[in-house]
Amino acid sequence: MLKINDLHVKLEEEDKAILKGVNLEVPAGAVHAIMGPNGSGKSTLSYVLSGREGYVVTGGGATLDEMDLLDMDPEERATAGLFLAFQYPVEIPGVGNMTFLRTALNSQRKARGQEEMSATDFLKLVREKAKTLKIDADMLKRPVNMGFSGGEKKRNEILQMALLEPKMCILDETDSGLDVDAMKLVSEGVNALRDKGRSFLVITHYQRLLDHIVPDVVHIMSDGRIIKTGGPDLALEVEHNGYADILAETV
Amino acid sequence: MAAVAQPKLDALSARLAGLSAPEGGKWARAARDTARARLEVMGLPAPRDEYWRFTRPATLNAPEPVPATVFDHSGEAPVFGAIDRLKIVFVDGVFDAEASDPLALSGVEIEPLDEAARADIHWAREVYGVLEARGQNPVERPFATLNTAFAREGLVIRVTGKAAQPINLIYRHASETSDALIHHVVKLEPGADLTLLENGPAAARLNKVLEVEVGEGANFHHVRTQGRAHERQAVTHIFARLGRESTFKSFTLTVNGLLTRNECVVEMLGDDAVAHIAGAAMGDGSRDAFHHDDTVFVTHDALRCESRQVFKKVLRNGAVGAFQGKILVKPGAQKTDGYQKSQSLLLDEDSTFLVKPELEIYADDVACSHGSTSGAIDEEGLFYLRSRGVPEAEATDLLVIAFLADAIAEIEDAGIAEDITGRLEAWLKRRRG
Numbered sequence: 001m002l003k004i005n006d007l008h009v010k011l012e013e014e015d016k017a018i019l020k021g022v023n024l025e026v027p028a029g030a031v032h033a034i035m036g037p038n039g040s041g042k043s044t045l046s047y048v049l050s051g052r053e054g055y056v057v058t059g060g061g062a063t064l065d066e067m068d069l070l071d072m073d074p075e076e077r078a079t080a081g082l083f084l085a086f087q088y089p090v091e092i093p094g095v096g097n098m099t100f101l102r103t104a105l106n107s108q109r110k111a112r113g114q115e116e117m118s119a120t121d122f123l124k125l126v127r128e129k130a131k132t133l134k135i136d137a138d139m140l141k142r143p144v145n146m147g148f149s150g151g152e153k154k155r156n157e158i159l160q161m162a163l164l165e166p167k168m169c170i171l172d173e174t175d176s177g178l179d180v181d182a183m184k185l186v187s188e189g190v191n192a193l194r195d196k197g198r199s200f201l202v203i204t205h206y207q208r209l210l211d212h213i214v215p216d217v218v219h220i221m222s223d224g225r226i227i228k229t230g231g232p233d234l235a236l237e238v239e240h241n242g243y244a245d246i247l248a249e250t251v
Numbered sequence: 252m253a254a255v256a257q258p259k260l261d262a263l264s265a266r267l268a269g270l271s272a273p274e275g276g277k278w279a280r281a282a283r284d285t286a287r288a289r290l291e292v293m294g295l296p297a298p299r300d301e302y303w304r305f306t307r308p309a310t311l312n313a314p315e316p317v318p319a320t321v322f323d324h325s326g327e328a329p330v331f332g333a334i335d336r337l338k339i340v341f342v343d344g345v346f347d348a349e350a351s352d353p354l355a356l357s358g359v360e361i362e363p364l365d366e367a368a369r370a371d372i373h374w375a376r377e378v379y380g381v382l383e384a385r386g387q388n389p390v391e392r393p394f395a396t397l398n399t400a401f402a403r404e405g406l407v408i409r410v411t412g413k414a415a416q417p418i419n420l421i422y423r424h425a426s427e428t429s430d431a432l433i434h435h436v437v438k439l440e441p442g443a444d445l446t447l448l449e450n451g452p453a454a455a456r457l458n459k460v461l462e463v464e465v466g467e468g469a470n471f472h473h474v475r476t477q478g479r480a481h482e483r484q485a486v487t488h489i490f491a492r493l494g495r496e497s498t499f500k501s502f503t504l505t506v507n508g509l510l511t512r513n514e515c516v517v518e519m520l521g522d523d524a525v526a527h528i529a530g531a532a533m534g535d536g537s538r539d540a541f542h543h544d545d546t547v548f549v550t551h552d553a554l555r556c557e558s559r560q561v562f563k564k565v566l567r568n569g570a571v572g573a574f575q576g577k578i579l580v581k582p583g584a585q586k587t588d589g590y591q592k593s594q595s596l597l598l599d600e601d602s603t604f605l606v607k608p609e610l611e612i613y614a615d616d617v618a619c620s621h622g623s624t625s626g627a628i629d630e631e632g633l634f635y636l637r638s639r640g641v642p643e644a645e646a647t648d649l650l651v652i653a654f655l656a657d658a659i660a661e662i663e664d665a666g667i668a669e670d671i672t673g674r675l676e677a678w679l680k681r682r683r684g
Contacts (some may be wrong), residue, residue: 050638053630078640090635094653103649104639111640143653144635160639 001065001199002026002049002168008059009041009048009224018044020224021060026168029196033210034203035235036221037243042203043087045221046172050084051077064168078104079111083166085157087173092144097156100144101126105163129162133189151182158189169193170201175209187212207239220246259294262312266295266397269314273403278376279368286380286399293393302390305573305605306512306544311394311486316456318427319482319509329421330450330476330674334666336419343424344404344431344454350423358412359445364405364434375407378436382462382490386516390548395488395514398460402434405460410443410469417446417472422453424480429454435461439469441494446664447471452478452508457485465497467521473501474667476674477511481539484510495521495553502662504671505532505543506678512544519549519556519584529561529661531671533651533678536569536602544573545593551584551617560591563658565651566602576621577609584614591621596654598628598647648679 002025009019018041026032036042048055049062051074062069064080072080092100106116117125130140133155145153154174161169171190175183190200190213202213210218210232218234219226220243228234228246238246272283296308310317339361340350346363354361367373380399386392408418420435431454439445443466453459465471477485485508491499505511517526526549534541549558564572574593595604608621628650636646652675659675662668 052634052638073643074634074637075640075642075646078638084638086635086638090631092629092632092635092650092653094656095649099649100636100639103641103645104636107642107645108640111642164639 001028002062002201004060004062006060007048007057007062009044009055009057012054012056017058018055018224019048022224022226024219024226026199026201028199030217031194031200031202031213031215032217032219033215033235034201034219034221034226035205035207035238040221041224042221043172046084046170046203049170050074050082075107075111078164078166079108081167083161083164083169085154085161085169085171085174087176089145089153089157091146093146095144097142097144098126098140101160101163104160108164126163129159132192133159133162134185135159150177151179154178154182154186155189158186162189162193167197168199168201170203172203173205174202175204175206183209184212207235210235222247255292255294256297256299259297262295262297263290265314266312270401272401273365273368275368276371278371278373279379282376282380283400286384286396289384289387290393290396290400293391293396295393302546302575305575306510306542310484310510311456311458311512316428316430317482317484319424319455319480319484321424321427322452322478322480324479331419331448331667331670333670334417334419334448336417336448338419338421339406340421340423341404341433341453343426343429344422344433344457346404356418357415358410358443359414359418360409360411361418362407364407364436365403367407373407374409374438375436378438378462378464379434382464382492383460383488385492385518386488386490386548392488392514392516394458394486395460395490398432398434398458398488402432402460404432405434405436408435408437410437410439410445413444414446417448419448419450422449422451422457422478424452424454424478424483427455429456431457431459433457433459437461437471438464439466439471441467442469444470445472447473448667449475450478452480452483453485455483457483457487459485459487461487461489463489463491463499465491465493465499467494468496469494470498471500472663474662474671475502476504476671477508479507479678481507481509483508486512487514489515491517491526493517493519493521493524493526496523497521498525500527500661500663501529502658503530504674505530507534508541508543509539510542512546514546516548517550517558519551519553519558522554522556524553524556526556527559527561527661529559529658531563531655531658531675532572533565533675534570534572535567535682536571541570543571545576547576548579549577549589550579550581551587551589552581553584555586556584557588558590559661560593561658561661562593563655564595564604565598565654566595566604567598569601571603571605573605574623575607577611578619578621580612580614580617580619582613585616587614587617587619589617589619593623594654595625596628596651597625644683648676648683651679652676
């Protein structure tokens with residue numbers, strides 16, 4: 001599914017390397033987690049994969065089902081099946097959430113040569129998906145993420161994921177700003193989407209999210225590289241001992 | 252009084268040489284003669300005039316209009332076409348009875364200006380040129396005075412109840428050299444209610460005045476689109492006087508046009524009146540120039556009145572937008588709630604937005620504010636949309652519409668607002684090619 005090969009990335013604005021040779025492979029149907037201390041490059045990785053401006057790839061590459069991701073526009077990556085659940089979902093005043101969701105879905109359908117979904121069919125679909133995420137009619141009517149609480153914003157991200165049905169989902173610190181109940185709700189939403197054709201890359205600081213979304217593989221990232229890979233136990237180890245031990249043993 | 256600069260007077264005599272006063276009865280003759288006398292001491296606008304620094308008046312002053320190609324709208328659904336309305340058509344600024352619906356509408360009396368002007372006595376004398384003259388102080392608006400003195404076309408509308416339908420004035424442009432002077436008078440009697448829709452480019456050059464007297468508890472809603480003709484030039488004035496507990500709401504959509512100057516002068520004379528003036532303009536300087544100027548003057552002269560000015564402009568490829576907006580709160584106009592917002596979205600570095608917000612307040616218990624911003628498209632929002640699969644051009648358009656949303660929100664009727672939004676979307680889509 002997703003293959004990252006010796007990826008080197010620096011900031012566009014300054015000569016500062018952020019990713020220093022990331023290697024990672026997420027097979028179809030797998031859930032991988034990336035953990036790591038602040039500033040290790042986790043969020044940069046998610047932005048570079050989804051095509052955000054401001055980064056320069058200085059070496060290596062990334063493919064999604066053999067397609068060169070880094071050569072594509074953000075919208076092409078989305079259409080190819082990549083989805084980033086933002087750490088800080090963006091507020092867009094003036095654009096209704098429903099309009100946003102429908103435009104996104106129909107843009108992707110159009111790009112894939114499928115027929116656009118009618119307003120009625122879309123309404124039915126969105127209501128059904130929204131219900132399980134406890135997203136009420138008001139949240140659908142309001143401008144995108146405007147006046148949403150932290151938890152509502154994250155649920156709205158998962159709603160988008162559920163509607164767009166991507167094959168490769170990257171969750172960038174989806175647990176940040178969530179209370180226990182909200183985290184449970186979001187995790188249930190994600191788990192409902194787990195499928196043998198769909199992969200996940202879950203980026204998080206803390207192990208607690210991984211109690212709910214149980215990963216197959218856990219990677220530890222530090223200073224722009226993946227320094228250790230293991231099973232779900234690795235996350236528990238971090239939870240108990242912090243990153244210091246792992247960092248020390250790899251130096 | 253300072254002497255009027257000679258070039259202003261010279262411009263006026265050159266212009267007057269090509270104009271003749273229309274025939275009229277007693278009241279109209281008096282109103283026109285007075286206007287002409289007022290005009291002769293003003294002269295025409297000059298670039299040094301305080302309120303003409305952002306917009307060059309030369310082509311509006313000139314004796315002849317610059318010819319303008321007639322824009323081909325064929326194959327497009329007419330503006331307001333889905334709304335049940337009374338249609339009144341003007342071609343190159345001349346009332347076309349054949350093309351119009353009969354001037355009959357329950358709750359409303361409608362007459363062509365020409366007919367009303369021939370009567371010796373007419374109620375319109377209390378409004379025609381009267382509101383315009385009041386609006387000359389403290390800022391002169393010579394084009395409006397010229398209009399009062401020489402316009403022979405227009406409508407005189409008296410609303411006595413709730414109008415059964417909106418009135419839609421459709422301005423067709425047929426001749427490349429047409430130079431239109433249109434003057435409408437609308438009087439809403441106490442408690443009356445009218446929606447006035449206007450659309451179309453009107454002429455190669457248009458000078459239009461709309462005077463509106465809004466009686467006690469009356470409601471006036473106004474929505475206009477100024478026509479997509481690229482080469483048209485226009486100077487328009489709205490003069491409104493508001494009675495107690497009355498409502499005045501005016502929204503203007505402008506896309507294209509070489510030069511558009513829209514002035515709106517509102518005087519709130521009755522307590523608890525509400526005035527909302529809004530505009531959305533989108534200009535692309537790539538095909539021809541685009542210069543759009545909104546000049547607004549709201550006077551609070553009563554208790555507890557609310558005024559809103561919401562003006563938004565989207566500019567690209569060297570387009571120029573200007574906004575001059577003033578809120579004047581007279582002594583004693585306590586509990587005034589006045590607000591003014593002027594914003595531009597600059598889609599490139601070649602476009603310009605010029606702003607002059609003014610507040611002048613002589614009462615001590617008021618809430619008045621203004622906000623003016625100028626910015627580029629929000630990159631964060633753009634990336635968010637693109638990351639969901641929305642192509643860049645469409646995502647940009649979505650953000651443009653979103654930027655204009657709070658001006659469009661000033662349109663009360665949902666159907667009309669939808670029509671306007673649809674026009675904007677179509678315009679943006681055409682630009683994408």
